[in-house]
Amino acid sequence: MSSPPPIPTRVVLLCGPSGSGKSLLAARSGLPVLRLDDFYKEGADPTLPLVSGSSDIDWDHPDSWDADTAVASIVELCRTGRTDVPVYDISLSARTGTEAVDVGRTPLFIAEGIFAAEIVTRCQELGVLADALCLSRGPVRTFRRRFLRDLREGRKSVPLLVRRGWRLMRLERSIVARQSALGAHPCDRHEALGRLAAAAGRRPAASPAS
Template sequence: MARTLVLIAGPSGSGKSRITSLAADGERAVALSLDDFYRDLDHPGLPMTPMGIPDWDDVACWDGDLAVETLRTLLRDGRAEVPVYDISLSRRVGSRTLELGAADIVLAEGIFAIQTLDAARAAGLEVEALWLDRRRAANFLRRLSRDLQEHRKPPLVLLRRGWSLYRAEPRLRQAALAAGFRGMSMRRALGSMKRR
């Protein structure tokens, strides 16, 4: 069976997890969060922010090799072991088996989807790449509300990080489009996935 990887990128708070949960019906498509491939807080050499915490927006905090190998295994074999990461603890807390069953689409989302694209293509995977275009101010508010509700980090850290992400968003979008992602609204992206 031919299977396709759909990478969904966008700034934090843009709705990547939401769109994958709406589109992943378990019959034709399943979802995978690339955030589950973050490295543990005590992993040696993690890049640090001026606030003295790991820079979770730096790709060096993320295990891209494991993510691509897991995606390759999933698309080839129809099942793979996927780590379970707890953002509030900044560490992996276990793993789970993800099975595709009859599904032929894997929807993978996360802030490092951009970095995943070239590596996935180099691994011979069939990949489609979508960037969620949504208003920056709305992304900021959605992200802050979500992170406060989930107690991801202390509030001051969330505000500082949120402001930094807000400022970086145009550069991130430019990098995604240059890498080969197609920019689109939530509605259009969801429609394109449902028409596959």
Template sequence: MNNAAEHHAGGLVLLGGASGADKSYLARTYGRPHLLLDAFYREISEDSTADGPALPRTVYGEIDWDDPLTWNLDAAVDAIVELLETGRTRVPVYSITSSSVTGYEDVELNGGPLVAEGIFAAELPRALSRLGLLPGTDFHAWYIDQHRFPTAARRFARDVAERRKPVPFLVQRGWSLMRQERLIREHYLAAGFVPVPKRELHRRLSGP
């Protein structure tokens, strides 16, 4: 599915990596367009049903926003398919601070590549393959390969600056993610992602 020596030439690029790995920066810089997969998070209003909590919990009792069940895979797939087939789609504007959708925006394909990124990108190759929509050699799934310590530091600084969640929650989440990063990497590789250092990703995404 992937060839580590290839450059992209348009098409679809999935960027994976731990939270804080700079996926959004790379996608914003090189994507035409950048599709933010975090826009498809489920809303906190979905966390109440007659049978109890609807969203998964961490071991310390908070909603586990790093669990794929807090994310709407079908909506993300629909957006990717519509972008590739029609050149345009409408995506939610999602507030991580309030865990809710605050509006919608139009996203247009501007010559490609479509660079989609988010912590749940590993869920996409299988879903897209089932639909027969992976565009052959124009499809790439790359994992941002870097040491866990700078990733953790960048993640914490970003989340505090953006006031994404209360600081005690961010400390617990950050420590948990840093311990799990090897497993996160293995999950991406098992899904078909190729590990690529960030410097090399800049080269590949900037074109031949």
């Protein structure tokens, strides 16, 4: 029996706390990028989790995100170079359409988002994972950058942004620890760029935790 054809493209999963600089790093890498934030569930979804002791939706909980659809899109990109993905408006908590993502014949692309670590094992088992990175800048720097970005983009109401920002600042070290336990290598921007360059030049990839 012949072996299955090799997968032409692989993915680097890039996670880290909200505001840690994932999008900027992905853009700086020069690689094609899949935005995993576009796979959030819509605001009316009854399965959305709440912040403990609050009526606020917990958008930082993995259950607020559609992992199955995200994985299916990653696999399709790896096998065919193209997929259709949702377009998500964070300020509306809603999907506003779809768009085509085309990575062509590139051997590597980045899928970035705060929940990327949640699918490390699945992508590894499916044979599409090149590496998994967890970007960290420190709680105070991340808090400041996240708040200014979210305020500038009008993502949510100011009181919600303050409550969320304070909560995430206190939780940042545990967030990084969880994502590392799921298989994402914790690193700063400089190391992340080095690992991306290495991943672009190697096939098959090494273990994401190496």
